[in-house]
Amino acid sequence: MTLLKPGDLRSKDLATFLWASAQLNCALTPEQIRQLELAALRMLDHGEYDYFADNLVDTCLSLCTLGHYSKELINAAEELKAAQKRQRAQPKVDSRLNVLRSAVAIEQPSIAKVKKERAFKEFDGAPAYLLKDRPDLKKYAKELSGDADVEGVDVVCPIVGINLPSLRVQTMGAQESVYFVELLTAEQTLKFSKKPTSLIRLKKRLLESLGRKVVVLNSIKMATNAKELHQLFEPTANAGEESKVAQGVGN
Known part of the structure; x- marks a missing residue:
């Protein structure tokens, strides 16, 4: 069987491969990441993204999710998308570009x-349309609010562009703190590993980069009070696996 090299791929193939790698949280080496980045840069130089800015945006966002930022690719994505915006609207691509912008900021x-202040809106309430199918989130917020050590619970979308609601939980007492709680749905969980999808993991990493405490929960492992939230946060803080991603800048 012939080994396929990054240089043999089309821009769409490369974008799909990187998306799958990011979604499955594949452990690519820095050398492999650099090889894939160089393949994208060659495609850029050959004009393969001129009419397919969406492939370049997806490539940049997947590289970002994997912990790598390519300045040249990101700048090119911004320029190509700005040029295409004058020709036709691409709301889904614009949405992914907004996520990329927030991550870079x-x-x-x-x-x-x-600016970072425009990418992180700690108290921005989640719009109603995002909560329409999330009775679980509203119910859980109400349950946490009933704990004596919880000062307040807000349903927020803190990272601009990532339209996934979080609970911002302010606790009181000896372990006073603020937690961002991600309550996973089936769509936000990988089918076999039961791990969070790439967008949830990116959101968690960005919040942790800002010094915020994040607890990811599902229906199997819930916390009903402030003490349990603190206990669940401890293993995450000790592991730090997502927040220690190599955040290199290429070019």
Whole structure:
């Protein structure tokens, strides 16, 4: 069987491969990431993204999810998308580009076009349409609010562009703190590993990069009070596996 090299791929194939790698949280080495980035840069140089800015945006976002930022690719994605925007609307691509902008602003502010303050809105309430199918989130917020050590619970969307509601839980007492709680749905969980999808993992990493405490829960492992939230956070803080991703900048 012939081994397929990154240079043999089309731009769409490369974007799909990187998306799958990010979704499955594949442990690619820095050398492999760099090889894939170089393949994308060659495609950019050959004009393969000129009419397919969506493939370039997806490639940049997947690289970002894997912990790598390519300044040249990101700048090119911004330029190509701006040119295409004058021709036709692409709301889904624009949405993914907004996520990328927020990630760059938070983790790589030196190359960002958006200020960190515009990417992180800690108290921005989640819009009603995102909560329409989330009775579980509203019910859980009510349950946590009933705990004596919980000062308040807000349903928020703190990272601009990532339209996945979180619970911002303010606790009181000896372990006073603020937690962002991610209550996973079936759609936000990988089928076999039961791990969070790539967007949830990226959101968690960005919040942790901002120094926030994040607890990811599902229906099997819930916390009903402030003490349990603190206990669940401890293993996450000790492991730190997502927040220690190598956040290199290429080019």
